[in-house]
């Protein structure tokens with residue numbers, strides 16, 4: 001890495017990451033405490049936009065007024081931007097009365113990141129049905145974050161792991177709806193968004209993409225479905241002509257084999273479970289959910305609230321915990337890495353003479 005690129009990466013690392021509260025009755029609080037225990041002696045800094053009362057008798061916590069205080073606090077206590085839960089928190093028993101606090105935590109993290117005070121947003125898991133019962137109109141974080149950033153419709157879901165990256169052309173809709181919505185414009189948009197993100201955020205100079213087919217054997221020459229011919233193949237040909245390295249549509253049942261995975265950087269999948277079943281089967285403990293298409297960086301663990309194993313921070317840290325912090329740690333690490341890559345890309349594009357900005 002050139003000195004210009006190294007300095008850019010260091011600059012990105014200086015901004016703390018904003019970690020949201022997630023559902024306080026899920027595994028988010030106990031994983032947050034464990035993440036701080038793992039990281040507080042290192043050089044990754046995050047602050048928690050959550051309720052300090054959930055963690056204060058378990059690990060050292062210190063309330064902060066602004067992210068600028070996080071770096072100094074982090075080595076000896078978890079910096080907390082206080083977001084108070086109005087209702088008592090019972091691990092494993094979500095309460096929609098706490099939904100406004102869960103939502104406020106996300107809003108604050110996004111606002112601070114958009115204002116350049118935090119380097120990225122990492123979200124702890126929310127339960128969509130709990131927020132929906134409190135009137136929350138968005139299907140998940142991904143769509144809410146796009147709305148908060150003013151880029152509704154541009155959001156794209158990627159799940160990334162060392163073994164596999166998948167990118168989805170549809171997100172939180174029924175399978176029937178995903179098939180009805182499948183169209184060339186959306187597939188093209190997702191392919192281009194994925195290509196740009198792999199270059200800028202993952203530092204892959206020449207991304208290799210594959211597009212999944214929809215039907216068995218990718219349609220078997222039209223015998224088992226026509227979407228490959230009518231929708232998918234024309235998009236692949238169009239983008240290839242524009243210089244993208246893309247193969248497909250591939251038979252979905254074989255494109256995730258070890259051999260095939262070695263030939264591409266990301267697989268574009270046509271509905272939620274087409275991509276997330278292989279990803280979570282291969283890499284549940286280290287998979288990271290990334291939202292592409294936003295002006296900010298957002299990552300998340302690949303798992304949900306796991307109410308079935310949520311014990312609360314005290315019991316979990318006393319050794320009874322079943323929740324694996326690997327995916328949250330991977331999400332924090334990936335957010336920091338993406339921020340560094342993004343700064344490097346910006347520095348490379350900046351005209352000479354602007355280098356001192358980083």
Ligand SMILES: NC(=O)c1ccc[n+]([C@@H]2O[C@H](COP(=O)([O-])OP(=O)(O)OC[C@H]3O[C@@H](n4cnc5c(N)ncnc54)[C@H](O)[C@@H]3O)[C@@H](O)[C@H]2O)c1
Pocket residue numbers: 027124125126127128129141289300301302303304305306307308309322323324325327
């Ligand atoms: N990023 C997010 O906010 C996010 C992601 C996925 C699911 N969810 C939500 O979470 C809720 C529960 O969803 P679900 O049950 O389908 O998925 P889940 O990931 O919460 O749980 C699935 C299974 O994996 C286990 N598990 C999950 N995380 C684990 C961990 N870190 N260590 C060990 N075991 C773990 C659980 O105990 C459960 O058996 C739903 O409301 C869903 O919408 C949120």
Ligand SMILES: N[C@H](C(=O)O)[C@H](O)COP(=O)(O)O
Pocket residue numbers: 139140141142143276289300302303
């Ligand atoms: N589709 C995601 C998954 O299954 O891992 C999950 O629902 C999270 O979505 P948001 O990041 O949009 O909340």
